[in-house]
Amino acid sequence: MKKVLFFTSLFTMFGSSLAFSMSETPKSKVLEIPQETANGIAFPVNYQGWDTVAVSYREDNQTLRAIIGNPQAIKAIENGLTNPWPNGAVLGKLVWKARQDTHWKAAKVPDKFIHAEFMFKDSERWADTKGWGWARWVGLDQVPFGKDAESAHSTCISCHTPVAGQDWVFTQPAVMPKRIP
Ligand code: HEC
Numbered sequence: 001m002k003k004v005l006f007f008t009s010l011f012t013m014f015g016s017s018l019a020f021s022m023s024e025t026p027k028s029k030v031l032e033i034p035q036e037t038a039n040g041i042a043f044p045v046n047y048q049g050w051d052t053v054a055v056s057y058r059e060d061n062q063t064l065r066a067i068i069g070n071p072q073a074i075k076a077i078e079n080g081l082t083n084p085w086p087n088g089a090v091l092g093k094l095v096w097k098a099r100q101d102t103h104w105k106a107a108k109v110p111d112k113f114i115h116a117e118f119m120f121k122d123s124e125r126w127a128d129t130k131g132w133g134w135a136r137w138v139g140l141d142q143v144p145f146g147k148d149a150e151s152a153h154s155t156c157i158s159c160h161t162p163v164a165g166q167d168w169v170f171t172q173p174a175v176m177p178k179r180i181p
Contacts, residue, residue, distance in 0.1 A: 034142035
């Protein structure tokens with residue numbers, strides 16, 4: 001009788017600690033909204049519902065990238081109005097280190113997540129930074145990039161200078177079958 005009680009209480013302890021860890025883990029990983037960047041940009045929490053604009057691969061650091069756009073950006077692409085992009089358009093880029101696929105060696109697939117970065121078009125608010133608000137969040141913890149407002153913008157702008165003539169955007173939307181209206 002004593003033995004049965006012992007096992008029952010052991011099970012209760014184990015069971016409740018398991019339930020505790022199961023409900024705690026997703027809370028801290030998924031629900032936490034990253035901090036604003038130093039230039040005052042809030043993380044676009046709904047970005048996972050945006051459409052694909054293109055993909056790319058960087059040979060010098062072996063990274064895969066997905067370039068995505070919010071509904072305003074996708075509409076601008078469909079209407080061919082991307083130089084300049086309309087106010088309200090947001091473009092995003094998600095970057096992963098590439099690795100060989102386990103079952104198909106010729107394929108490169110995403111490995112470690114590097115960063116998420118976004119360009120928010122607003123020609124008035126961002127008149128001093130080429131019409132875009134620039135923001136990056138680093139790693140899975142999504143730590144805001146740039147220690148002050150000036151550096152948060154300037155690193156991005158200097159590297160995007162080769163495409164100043166196409167509204168500071170590198171990506172040419174990838175050709176894909178038209179969507180059914
Ligand atoms: C080392 C150069 C470099 C730096 C620094 C850089 N970018 Fe880019 N960025 C690129 C290139 C090249 C592309 C084209 C697509 C790619 O990388 O695969 C690009 C593409 C993008 C895109 C997709 C739209 C487009 O222009 O094609 C976004 C969004 C973006 N960058 C945001 C940023 C932000 C925000 C920063 C600063 C935090 C930044 N970038 C800093 C080189 C850079």
